[in-house]
Amino acid sequence: MTDTHVTKRPLTLLGTGDMGTALARTWLAAGHPLTVWNRTAAKAAALAPEGAAVAAGPAEAVAAHTLVVLCLLDDASIGAALEGIDLTGKDIVNLTTGTPAEGRTRAAWAEERGARFVDAGIMATPDMIGAPGSGAYVFYSGSRALFDTHRAALEVPAVARFVGEDPGHAALHDVALLSAMYGMFAGVSHAYALIEGEGIAPGDLAPLLSEWLGAMGFFVGNAAERLSSRDFTGGVVSNLAMQVASSGTLLRTAAGQGVSPELIKPYLDLMRERLEADPAAHAGEDTVGALTLLRRQGLPAKAGLPG
Numbered sequence: 228m229t230d231t232h233v234t235k236r237p238l239t240l241l242g243t244g245d246m247g248t249a250l251a252r253t254w255l256a257a258g259h260p261l262t263v264w265n266r267t268a269a270k271a272a273a274l275a276p277e278g279a280a281v282a283a284g285p286a287e288a289v290a291a292h293t294l295v296v297l298c299l300l301d302d303a304s305i306g307a308a309l310e311g312i313d314l315t316g317k318d319i320v321n322l323t324t325g326t327p328a329e330g331r332t333r334a335a336w337a338e339e340r341g342a343r344f345v346d347a348g349i350m351a352t353p354d355m356i357g358a359p360g361s362g363a364y365v366f367y368s369g370s371r372a373l374f375d376t377h378r379a380a381l382e383v384p385a386v387a388r389f390v391g392e393d394p395g396h397a398a399l400h401d402v403a404l405l406s407a408m409y410g411m412f413a414g415v416s417h418a419y420a421l422i423e424g425e426g427i428a429p430g431d432l433a434p435l436l437s438e439w440l441g442a443m444g445f446f447v448g449n450a451a452e453r454l455s456s457r458d459f460t461g462g463v464v465s466n467l468a469m470q471v472a473s474s475g476t477l478l479r480t481a482a483g484q485g486v487s488p489e490l491i492k493p494y495l496d497l498m499r500e501r502l503e504a505d506p507a508a509h510a511g512e513d514t515v516g517a518l519t520l521l522r523r524q525g526l527p528a529k530a531g532l533p534g
């Protein structure tokens with residue numbers, strides 16, 4: 228006879244807002260003993276019928292289990308919730324969105340209190356959590372030992388991707404992807420604004436936009452290769468001089484349609500700045516060369532990235 232009984236790791240979750248509740252439900256459904264606490268008690272109590280133990284306060288919740296997951300609004304709410312609570316021997320996984328600096332500072336704060344710490348960045352909305360095939364995943368960084376110990380539990384709500392022992396790197400990956408997303412949102416918003424009032428339905432433009440953005444997706448890998456090699460001229464198919472010249476068409480069209488260029492102009496300006504700095508050197512480049520201007524003097528620069 229084989230023993231098929233597998234003990235599911237118990238854990239504590241602080242924060243049962245929209246995301247915390249979605250996470251909690253997946254752990255409960257998977258059979259993990261779960262203790263929850265939320266500042267507004269009713270939101271935690273709502274999980275009791277599904278099997279959650281509801282703690283009266285954050286200290287009781289933290290004391291209940293070694294693995295303590297945080298899903299609070301922001302870094303300040305972590306300080307507020309955990310103020311004065313004994314964290315000795317705890318394994319803290321912080322799913323609260325924050326900056327890389329907050330992740331590093333919070334890791335040092337936790338370690339000073341005798342805890343291991345992993346920071347995280349959730350690449351999903353609550354409805355994607357625990358939904359197979361939704362594409363949901365979570366970046367983790369910090370203590371590799373903690374991550375390895377708890378990986379099975381962390382994989383329950385969404386795929387887990389460990390991105391290094393620097394506790395700031397999960398947030399950095401999270402923010403990098405979100406920043407690219409907002410750039411894409413900005414371009415799409417500008418496109419819809421251009422056609423508004425012209426008798427072209429947004430729904431007619433939508434498939435064309437999706438198809439075009441998919442075709443232009445090569446930029447992601449192309450930019451990575453050029454930034455690594457610092458080769459901005461090899462194999463260029465659309466050179467900077469041509470793109471700067473045609474950017475005037477984009478701006479004049481926006482003006483003609485009565486649309487503010489504010490969402491696309493910064494990128495067009497950056498291309499022009501790169502070209503005007505040294506037309507002979509940069510005219511034949513890909514637009515990726517313009518990205519070297521983003522790290523401005525006076526801003527903290529990352530060592531090892533040449534200009």
Ligand code: FVH
Nearest residue numbers: 242243244245246247266267299300304307323324349352
């Ligand atoms: N929801 C989403 O789409 C995104 C997806 C990507 C990741 N984010 C981040 O997840 C964190 C939690 O987000 P959420 O969606 O659960 O947010 P809320 O529903 O607003 O819940 C916030 C919880 O934080 C508690 N809280 C706020 N301030 C404090 C405090 N000072 N002390 C203790 N707890 C605090 C709040 O409690 P209450 O208002 O119910 O009493 C909620 O439990 C977040 O970092 C997102 O950026 C979600």
